[in-house]
Amino acid sequence: MHQRPSAATWILLTLAMACSGAHAAQKGAPSNLFDELRPLTGELARYQYLIAATPQLTGNDRLLAQQMLAFSENELGLYSEAVRDFPLRNELPKGLTAPPADRWQAVDGVDAIAALARNRRLVMVNEAHHDGHTRELTLLLLPRLRAEGYTHFAAEALDGRDVSLVKRGYPIASSGSEYLHEPLYGDIVREAIRLGYVIVPHEAADATPQGREDGQARNLYEQVFAHHPEAKLFVHAGYAHIDKQRGRIGSTRPMAMQLSKLSGLEPLSVDQTDVREQNPRSEALAYHTFRHALRKFETLTQAARQPLDSNDPGDLPARPAADIYARIVATFHPSEPIALLRIDDHTPWSARPGVYDLNIILPPANPAPSDYTQGPLWLSIDGKQQAVLPPANRGHRPPWLSLGGLRVAVPVDSEACAKKFPCLVEAHYASESADAVAADRYLFLRDARNVLYLRPGAYRLRSVGADGQTLNERAIVVTRP
Structure with missing residues (x-):
C-alpha cells in the first residue's frame, strides 16, 4: 500500500517543484543512473524508469534525472509536461531590459x-x-x-x-x-x-x-x-x-x-x-495562488503546526514576477x-x-495550469504505485503542433489501453517501416481523449502498452476538413 499525502501538502509540493529553477548543464552525473538507462532503448521504458528513480535521488542527481525525464516526455509527445517538469532558467546578462515598442x-x-x-x-x-x-x-x-x-x-x-x-x-x-x-x-x-x-x-x-x-x-x-x-x-x-x-x-x-x-x-x-517559455506563467500563477490560499487558511484558523511565516498574507495573492519573455x-x-x-x-x-x-521569440504554448486539485495520477510500474503530476495545460496539446495548418488534429483515445497506463498511441507513415520515427505520438496516463497532429495522408495508428507490446494497430487516412 502506498501512503498518499494530504491534498494540500501534495499540491504545494508539486507546484513548488514545477516552479523551481533548473540549469541545463549538470556535472558529476550518477553513473548508476546512466548504467540503468543505457540498455533501455525505448522511450516508454526510459520514461517509466525515470518516474520511479527520480524521487529516490537528491541534489544534482535529482535535477539531472528531472532533465532526462523531460527529454523522455518530449519524445513521447508530452510537450507541455516537459516544459513544466524541467523549467530551465538561463541566467541572462545583468541589466538586460525588454525592447520597447516605440523603438x-x-x-x-x-x-x-x-x-x-x-x-x-x-x-x-x-x-x-x-x-x-x-x-x-x-x-x-x-x-x-x-x-x-x-x-x-x-x-x-x-x-x-x-x-x-x-x-x-x-x-x-x-x-x-x-x-x-x-x-x-x-x-x-x-x-x-x-x-x-x-x-x-x-x-x-x-x-x-x-x-x-x-x-x-x-x-x-x-x-x-x-x-x-x-x-x-x-x-x-x-x-x-x-x-x-x-x-x-x-x-x-x-x-x-x-x-x-x-x-x-x-x-x-x-x-x-x-x-522562451521556460516556466509557464500559468503554473507559476497557480503556485502563488494556492500558496496564498493555504497561508490565508492557516492564518485565519491558527491551526497550522508549521506556519509558512508569521506575516498575514493579505487579501490578494502575490503574482509571480514577469520575466523578460513575459514582458x-x-x-x-x-x-x-x-x-x-x-x-x-x-x-x-x-x-x-x-x-x-x-x-527568436516563440508564442506562449501553455496558457492553462495543470489541474492540481485532482491530486496525483498513479501509475503501476514494476508492481509499485508511482505518483505523477496531472496532465499539463489541462491536458490540451499545444496549438503550435499544427505547424501553421500543415498538420490536422486527428482525435484519438485510450480505449485500446484497457485501463492500463502509461499507454502510448502513435501514428506512423504507412509507407515507412515499423522502426521509423513516428509522425506524432501521445502518452496517455489515464483514460482520456486527445488528438494527434498529422499531415494529410495514410498512416498506421498503433497503441503500445507499458511493456512495449503492441495492443492494437489499424490503418487510417487523414484528410483536410
Missing part, C-alpha cells in the same frame, strides 16, 4: 532569418532539447534556406553510422540519439532529405566539454567547407553550440566559434533558448515565431550581442 518592431522570424542569411554561407539555429517547440523554426526554415542556395544540413542528433538514411528518406530509431525519436525532429530530417540537402552528421567522439566543441567544428569543416568551398551550411544544434564567443558555457570555446576559425566564415547565429509577449503579442528589429535601422535584437546575432 522595436516584431517581424516574422522565418522572413527575418531568410533575409539575413541571403549573403551568408553559415546559419546556426539552436534548440532546447526538452522543448519540441524550439524545433518548429528549423522545420519552417528548411525550404526557405534551400531557396537561398543552402546546400548542406547538419543536425546534432544524427549518427553517421546510418549510411542508408538518405536513400531510405526517413530516420529510424538507430539513426541517432534519443532526441531524434521525437516526431518533429524526425520530420526535420525527412524534410531536409526531401528538399535535397546534403545531410551532415557531426557529433564528436570526445565527450569532454572542449573536446566535443572542437570535434563538432572539425567534423563540419572537414565534411563541408574543406571539400566544398562554395557550400552553404544550415546547422541545427543545442543551446550554446551556436555561440560565437565564450560565456554561456564558461571558458569553453563553442563549436560555432571554432568552426568560424577553421572556415573563415562568420555564422549567422540564432538563439531560441535564452528568451516581450505582453508588448508584441506573438502568434508565430518572431524576431525584433530596430525601427530606425532594422538591426535585430539580441540578448547577448556578439555571442549570437538575434533571438
Whole structure:
C-alpha cells in the first residue's frame, strides 16, 4: 500500500517543484543512473524508469534525472509536461531590459532569418532539447534556406553510422540519439532529405566539454567547407553550440566559434533558448495562488503546526514576477515565431550581442495550469504505485503542433489501453517501416481523449502498452476538413 499525502501538502509540493529553477548543464552525473538507462532503448521504458528513480535521488542527481525525464516526455509527445517538469532558467546578462515598442518592431522570424542569411554561407539555429517547440523554426526554415542556395544540413542528433538514411528518406530509431525519436525532429530530417540537402552528421567522439566543441567544428569543416568551398551550411544544434564567443558555457570555446576559425566564415547565429517559455506563467500563477490560499487558511484558523511565516498574507495573492519573455509577449503579442528589429535601422535584437546575432521569440504554448486539485495520477510500474503530476495545460496539446495548418488534429483515445497506463498511441507513415520515427505520438496516463497532429495522408495508428507490446494497430487516412 502506498501512503498518499494530504491534498494540500501534495499540491504545494508539486507546484513548488514545477516552479523551481533548473540549469541545463549538470556535472558529476550518477553513473548508476546512466548504467540503468543505457540498455533501455525505448522511450516508454526510459520514461517509466525515470518516474520511479527520480524521487529516490537528491541534489544534482535529482535535477539531472528531472532533465532526462523531460527529454523522455518530449519524445513521447508530452510537450507541455516537459516544459513544466524541467523549467530551465538561463541566467541572462545583468541589466538586460525588454525592447520597447516605440523603438522595436516584431517581424516574422522565418522572413527575418531568410533575409539575413541571403549573403551568408553559415546559419546556426539552436534548440532546447526538452522543448519540441524550439524545433518548429528549423522545420519552417528548411525550404526557405534551400531557396537561398543552402546546400548542406547538419543536425546534432544524427549518427553517421546510418549510411542508408538518405536513400531510405526517413530516420529510424538507430539513426541517432534519443532526441531524434521525437516526431518533429524526425520530420526535420525527412524534410531536409526531401528538399535535397546534403545531410551532415557531426557529433564528436570526445565527450569532454572542449573536446566535443572542437570535434563538432572539425567534423563540419572537414565534411563541408574543406571539400566544398562554395557550400552553404544550415546547422541545427543545442543551446550554446551556436555561440560565437565564450560565456554561456564558461571558458569553453563553442563549436560555432571554432568552426568560424577553421572556415573563415562568420555564422549567422540564432538563439531560441535564452528568451522562451521556460516556466509557464500559468503554473507559476497557480503556485502563488494556492500558496496564498493555504497561508490565508492557516492564518485565519491558527491551526497550522508549521506556519509558512508569521506575516498575514493579505487579501490578494502575490503574482509571480514577469520575466523578460513575459514582458516581450505582453508588448508584441506573438502568434508565430518572431524576431525584433530596430525601427530606425532594422538591426535585430539580441540578448547577448556578439555571442549570437538575434533571438527568436516563440508564442506562449501553455496558457492553462495543470489541474492540481485532482491530486496525483498513479501509475503501476514494476508492481509499485508511482505518483505523477496531472496532465499539463489541462491536458490540451499545444496549438503550435499544427505547424501553421500543415498538420490536422486527428482525435484519438485510450480505449485500446484497457485501463492500463502509461499507454502510448502513435501514428506512423504507412509507407515507412515499423522502426521509423513516428509522425506524432501521445502518452496517455489515464483514460482520456486527445488528438494527434498529422499531415494529410495514410498512416498506421498503433497503441503500445507499458511493456512495449503492441495492443492494437489499424490503418487510417487523414484528410483536410
